[in-house]
Amino acid sequence: MPELPEVETMCRGLAACLGRRVQAVSTPPCRYRPISIQPPIASLQRRLRGQVVTEIRRLGKRVVLLTAELALILQPKMSGLVVLEQPPDADHVRLKIDFSGQPPLSLLFWDRRGLGTVELIPRSEIESRIVSGRLGPDALAISGEEFARRLSKTARPIKVALLDQKLLAGIGNLYASEMLHMARIHPRTPCVDIGPRKVARLYQAMRSILLTAIAHEGSTLSDGTYRNALNNPGSYQSQHRVYDRAGLTCPACHRGKITRIVQGGRSTFYCPNCQRL
DNA sequence: CATATGTCCTGAGAGC
DNA sequence: TGCTCTCAGGACATAT
Numbered sequence: 001m002p003e004l005p006e007v008e009t010m011c012r013g014l015a016a017c018l019g020r021r022v023q024a025v026s027t028p029p030c031r032y033r034p035i036s037i038q039p040p041i042a043s044l045q046r047r048l049r050g051q052v053v054t055e056i057r058r059l060g061k062r063v064v065l066l067t068a069e070l071a072l073i074l075q076p077k078m079s080g081l082v083v084l085e086q087p088p089d090a091d092h093v094r095l096k097i098d099f100s101g102q103p104p105l106s107l108l109f110w111d112r113r114g115l116g117t118v119e120l121i122p123r124s125e126i127e128s129r130i131v132s133g134r135l136g137p138d139a140l141a142i143s144g145e146e147f148a149r150r151l152s153k154t155a156r157p158i159k160v161a162l163l164d165q166k167l168l169a170g171i172g173n174l175y176a177s178e179m180l181h182m183a184r185i186h187p188r189t190p191c192v193d194i195g196p197r198k199v200a201r202l203y204q205a206m207r208s209i210l211l212t213a214i215a216h217e218g219s220t221l222s223d224g225t226y227r228n229a230l231n232n233p234g235s236y237q238s239q240h241r242v243y244d245r246a247g248l249t250c251p252a253c254h255r256g257k258i259t260r261i262v263q264g265g266r267s268t269f270y271c272p273n274c275q276r277l
Numbered sequence: 278c279a280t281a282t283g284t285c286c287t288g289a290g291a292g293c
Numbered sequence: 294t295g296c297t298c299t300c301a302g303g304a305c306a307t308a309t
Contacts, residue, residue, distance in 0.1 A: 001302060032287075061303075077303045079287080092287090113286045115303070134304090156280070165304075173302065223289075223301090264281080266302060 002061060002076045004139055004170030005213035005236065006226055010082045011058045013229020017065070017084070017107060020099035021052045028093045035094045036117040044120050048072065048097070060135045060169030064126070065107075071123040073130060074109055080116035083108050084229045094118075112225055139170035140210055144203045151191045151199060158194060158202075159187035160264050171206070174219060174243045177269045179205045181242045181252070186275040187261070187268045212239065219243075242269040250274055 002010070025045040027034065037044060051067035058064070063082050065072040074082055074095075087093055087110035095109040095118055109118060121129055137146060150168065154161050161167055162176040171179075180187050182205035185198055194202070213219065218234035220226045221244070227233055241251050246260040246269060256273025 003303095033285095035286095075304085077285095078301080111286095112288075113302090115286055117304095154279080160280095163303085265283095 001078055001172055001174060001221075002080065002218070002226060003172035003175050004058075004061065004210055005175070005216075006218035006234065007058050007061050007063060007076065007170075008214050009217045009228050009234065010063055010076075011056050014056050014063070014065070014082065014084060014107065016105060017053045017099060018056065019052065019054075020101055020105060021050060022048050022067075022097055023100040024096075024098040025049065026096045026098075028090075028096055030092065030094065032092070032114055035111060035114050037095065038117070038119045044118075047120060053099075059126070059130060060138065060165055061172065062130070066123055069123060071121050071126050073117075073119040073121065075117045075119070076111065077113075077115040077117070079113040079225060080109065080111040081225065081227060082229065083110060083227060083231060085231045087231075088112075088225050088227065133166075135165055135169040136167045137169065139168050139206060142168060144200060147203045147206075148196065148199045151194065154191045156191060157188045157263060158185060158191050159268050161191050163264070163266070170210070173266050173268075174240075175206075175209060175213065177243050178241055179209050181270060181275060182209060184274050186277045187263060187270050188277060212236070242271060245269060 025048050027041050051070060053065050053067060055066040063074040084107060087108050092110050092112045093108050094111050097107040099105045159176050159180060162171045179202060183202040185194060185202055213236040216234055216236035217228045218226060219236040220233035221237060242258050245258045248258050250256040250258055250271035250273060253273050256271035258269055259272055261268050
């Protein structure tokens with residue numbers, strides 16, 4: 001489940017594409033239902049071929065490849081991966097972009113579950129079609145004041161609110177549990193009830209955890225599918241405090257037993273001793 | 278407007 | 294062993 005640190009790692013790993021010209025675009029044969037590609041592949045090929053990649057950008061949890069006029073938006077969702085070398089397997093490659101020049105270079109969009117999407121739009125429409133109405137400020141760009149202001153406007157449980165990309169872009173299920181644990185805030189706390197001191201603590205925990213996770217190239221979970229662009233696993237999973245650790249002893253207080261609850265249909269992990277309502 | 282729920286999908290793991 | 298069932302969750306559509 002690529003979240004901000006994983007998608008950031010994917011983007012950084014694609015740097016070798018910069019300055020390269022698109023030679024061919026293809027959808028390798030795949031026995032699964034095709035993923036959503038907009039516009040349809042024939043049009044995508046026609047518009048993208050010959051274009052030079054000038055910039056690679058992360059937009060929330062999306063990877064964006066920019067050319068002079070176009071933006072190719074890759075959304076990995078649950079199980080997608082953007083790599084330059086070997087994907088985890090050959091069966092789930094959903095899109096392949098070959099670049100001209102030497103050495104040979106191809107970008108692969110691999111997605112086991114096929115929930116991911118590919119979208120090609122004019123780069124002038126990024127704001128109106130992707131950001132506006134969909135994405136709040138990036139979790140690593142937002143100020144502490146704006147973070148506090150946004151949280152003060154909702155009564156939802158903090159864990160649920162952190163997953164809302166319109167509120168704040170980039171946080172997903174794993175890092176939401178991790179940052180709440182570091183900040184010692186109970187995941188069910190209504191946002192409006194979190195005092196300024198705790199909000200400040202949460203902001204700092206968010207930055208600390210995201211930056212450390214990026215330094216570790218993200219988290220590769222037990223399914224092993226997330227890789228960086230060079231096909232190596234991330235290492236932040238070794239630093240997980242609570243995520244997927246139900247029943248284990250809290251690494252902070254060494255007393256509480258890590259507990260799993262479900263919020264909005266998603267797992268939340270926390271320490272009942274460190275994180276109180 | 279704010280909030281909640283259903284939906285998409287495949288593979289891993291549980292249970293028999 | 295091999296089958297069936299449940300679950301995982303990001304983001305969007307739809308419902309309340």
